[in-house]
Amino acid sequence: MMRIEPAAWQAMVRHAEQSYPNECCGALLGVVENGVQRVSLARPLRNVYAGDQRDRYEVDPTELLAVDREARAQGLQLIGIYHSHPDADAYFSKTDLENSCPWFSFVVLAVKKGRVEAAGCFVPEADQRSAIRQELVLPEDSRFCTSKP
Amino acid sequence: MVKILIPTALRQYVDQRDAVEVEARTVGEALETLSRRYTELRRHLYNEEGKLRSFVNIYLNDEDIRYLQREATPLNDGDTLTIVPSIAGGGHGDQHHQCAC
Ligand SMILES: [Zn+2]
Numbered sequence: 001m002m003r004i005e006p007a008a009w010q011a012m013v014r015h016a017e018q019s020y021p022n023e024c025c026g027a028l029l030g031v032v033e034n035g036v037q038r039v040s041l042a043r044p045l046r047n048v049y050a051g052d053q054r055d056r057y058e059v060d061p062t063e064l065l066a067v068d069r070e071a072r073a074q075g076l077q078l079i080g081i082y083h084s085h086p087d088a089d090a091y092f093s094k095t096d097l098e099n100s101c102p103w104f105s106f107v108v109l110a111v112k113k114g115r116v117e118a119a120g121c122f123v124p125e126a127d128q129r130s131a132i133r134q135e136l137v138l139p140e141d142s143r144f145c146t147s148k149p
Numbered sequence: 150m151v152k153i154l155i156p157t158a159l160r161q162y163v164d165q166r167d168a169v170e171v172e173a174r175t176v177g178e179a180l181e182t183l184s185r186r187y188t189e190l191r192r193h194l195y196n197e198e199g200k201l202r203s204f205v206n207i208y209l210n211d212e213d214i215r216y217l218q219r220e221a222t223p224l225n226d227g228d229t230l231t232i233v234p235s236i237a238g239g240g241h242g243d244q245h246h247q248c249a250c
Contacts, residue, residue, distance in 0.1 A: 023239065032157070049237065056239030061206045061213070065233045068156070072167065077157040081236055093238065101204045101234035103158035103193070126192070 001036050002080065002105055002121050004028075006139040008042040013116045013142075015044045016084035016109045022053040027067045028080035028107065037079045037105060043067050056095075057083045080105035080121075087112055090120035092131045102126045105134055151179055151224050154231040162190040176207060177220030179230055194232070204235040 004012070008028070015024045025047050030039040045067070049058040059081065071078045081104050085091075090110040100106055102124040110118040121136035150170045155163050163169055169186070173179035180201075184191040196202050207214045208231045214222050224230075 025236075049239070056237070058237035059235070061208075061233045061235055064236070065208055065211075065231055068154070068231065068233065072154070079157060083238055096238035099204075099235075099237035099239075101236055103156055103234060104236075106238075 001135040001137060002028075002039060002107070003036060003137040004039045004042075004107075004139065005030075008039045009139050009142060011042040011044070012082050012107070012109060015042070016082075016111050016116050017114055019047070019084060020111050020114045021086045023047055023049075023055065023057040023084050023086060025057045025059055025081065025083040027064065027071075027078055028082055028105070029067070029071045029074075029076040030079050031075075031077060032079065039079060041074075041076065042082065043070070054086055055088070058099075078104075080107060082107040082109060084109045084111050084116075090118040092120070092122040092124075096122075097124055097128055097131055100124045100128065100131075102128060106131075107136065150226060151228045151230060153179060153183055154229060156232055156234070159190060159193055159232070162193065163187045173224055175220065175224060176209060176214050176217075176222045176230065179224060180207070180220070206233045206235055207231070208233055 026042055026044040028039045029041040045059050045063050047053050047057045048060045049056040068078050085108055090108045106122045108120050109116050121134040122131040123134050124131045153169050155167055169183055171179050171182040173182055184194055194205055209222055210229055
């Protein structure tokens with residue numbers, strides 16, 4: 001299960017809406033306790049995909065390295081990656097699966113007409129042929145619910 | 150000794166450590182020593198042909214080893230290696246693509 005704290009959630013939503021109609025991406029930092037991932041910090045990353053960013057994103061590994069260091073310095077862990085789907089649903093696409101890394105949880109934000117409307121959390125299997133939907137718990141005051149597994 | 154920083158998700162294979170120190174002369178030797186010590190880790194770093202998996206990037210201090218001498222890159226005492234994955238995605242315009250889960 002992943003639980004996202006209010007400040008982190010607000011930062012993700014803001015980033016996704018500001019990046020619309022392009023995709024955004026970022027890192028999720030926090031702690032893992034008794035199997036629950038608690039995300040306290042969402043760190044926006046640059047989308048470095050060279051082509052049309054309306055339906056593609058790419059993380060710069062050098063930037064991810066810097067975030068990993070930042071997490072370690074703060075006693076946090078790099079738990080996951082978030083990205084947005086402009087005018088598409090919060091699902092994990094084939095392209096997502098093939099280009100993801102099975103070491104993280106991936107949060108997908110659906111942004112419809114510039115507003116975040118849904119979110120989902122996915123964990124790719126080691127062979128990157130399928131992904132498992134993970135339970136995602138958002139702050140109580142977020143304006144929609146996530147689809148339950 | 151060189152220090153290898155372990156990503157969160159892989160710590161379960163290295164006794165929950167966030168870093169492992171090994172004695173090695175090259176990057177390849179360091180990773181080989183690491184995955185020999187923690188055998189469960191191997192399949193996460195290497196593919197069936199024994200090559201580093203496509204999404205695995207290795208940084209020696211601040212440099213991607215691809216721009217150095219890759220796995221033959223020599224190491225000095227006190228160097229730090231970090232395992233950083235490549236991450237990308239997309240293709241959502243095509244809504245009839247089924248969810249991969
Ligand atoms: Zn996606």
